[in-house]
Amino acid sequence: MKALSQRRRHPLAAIALLLMGLLVTGGIYAVASTANEAQAQTAVSASDVEEGEKLFVANCATCHGMGASGTEDGPSLVGVGAASVDFQVGTGRMPLQMQGPQAQVKPPQFTDEQTRQMAAYVASLGAGPAIPGEEVLDTTGEGVDPANGGELFRVNCAMCHNAAAAGGALTRGKFAPGLEGVSAKHTYEAMVTGPQNMPVFNDANITPEEKQDIIAFLEVIDEQGSPGGADLGALGPVSEGLFIWVAGLGVIIAFTVWLTSRSS
């Protein structure tokens, strides 16, 4: 609180206050609306949907079919919602570079504007999770509890994404990606939509406030780093074992050579 009062004359104070106000309104709204209801859409116009359809036909329809009804090569996108499009296209996973065990992250192929238009088009085909607004992604607000987020993360996420969120292997070439540097928006969208083999964690399972806690936890461990120095990728016994076998045994061998050598 002391740090807060010192910064009350900061030029960004007004913006922070505004954000806090938005958060409170957003929070009240979230409580008022039922858990499974799609969240408030970011404003889209008819022209966005039209532009999005053009982009979709040109770039996505080969696999997902005209009208996103699905083909043998790609699933139907009716009802997946704007959040799904924003996640898959915004992280560069879609359009798919090649067939494989799972879509991989690459530099996004579309601008934010184009992504928004495609999301608007897909959202217009059937109701689904919307792109989360700023108010649910802000983790600086009051009542956000990273410790609770940590507990939820360990119960729901850590078995695939690793307790330190470093990612891990799944079956047959699939994997859960590491979460360092993933934006709050994409983390939230992944939980809501369950991309690829990730299960869906809808708002009835993990409420928007709890999702906020999880995102806050991820930000905290990103900022604080490892409690014990170099974490060697936080991958556990494989990287740690390799290090100690190579470096530790190397040091022991060097000492043995020194112990038995004659002094000059």
Place this chain on the structure above:
Amino acid sequence: MADRSHGSPEHSGTVAKPGQGEVQKFQDPGLPPHRPRLADVDPRAEKRAERQVGMLFTVSILGTLIFFFGYFFIPLDETIATLRLQNLLLGLGTAFAMLGIGVGIVHWAKTLMPDHEVSEDRHVLRSEADRVDAEKIVGDILEETGIKRRPLIRNTLLGAGVLAVLPAIAIFRDLGPLPGDVLKHTMWDEGVRLTRDPSGTPIRASDVTIGSAFHVIPDGLNDLEHKLEEKAKAVVLLMRLNPESLAPSPGREDWGYEGIVAYSKICTHVGCPVALYEQQTHHLLCPCHQSTFDLTQECKVIFGPAVRPLPQLPISVDDEGYLVATSDFQEPVGPSFWERG
């Protein structure tokens, strides 16, 4: 190919004959000539080595001081940054404290202590007379105790010795009650609600959308005193998939509810939590040894060292729309044990 069908081995000149490959008897080269070290001949080098050893011991002293500085003077608030600093100081301090002494002593011995070579000849092993002496001592002891002549003492001693071990059984028994049948039952029972882990709030069937995975504990678990003991057996993973992709075997048709199924999270191999659910392939992967269970085949093992499928928890919906268990698991959860049968 050379023609080897004629002549005899003795005259061919290619075959080794006795006496031909004999070498001179190997001579013991003895010890190499003694070579004085730099510190033996140069007083300045000797002084330098002395200073180096002293410096290494000082490093050890500093290491210990660093340890105590980290231990007493780093206040632990709630951030990881100070914890990391303390860890670093404790680790570096102990490392330097130990290494300084060890390296110093070795350096001291190598440079300053006398380095003349010494050889110790092996002494003769046991002589026959020693063996006879030892045998006589044992015989004397037996004779003097009179254990052969006094069967009363011998028998009571034997009895006392055997009985004195028995209290150990009672002591080990007190380590804990026998497991009884706790391995065969869990908290689940008819009408127990499925609740979220860790909050313990009940789950409506309508909350579980297709593709969802819920981590579930039985209702009331959080109120128990030793809740981890029950949680270790009762954790369940709840998933919903398209009912068409499930093919329940006869007798298990009503164990799920509209595509919602609940399976024990404890691997049947060695008991790790199997919670890596792939919602498209419907595979459940155990992170410890990669046992893979196929949800569409009632969690049959399709890869890895586990041999039994994950036990299914029969579930239904109560009047208020919440998911409830209709009974306990029909078989013991988790890895095999002796009396499992």
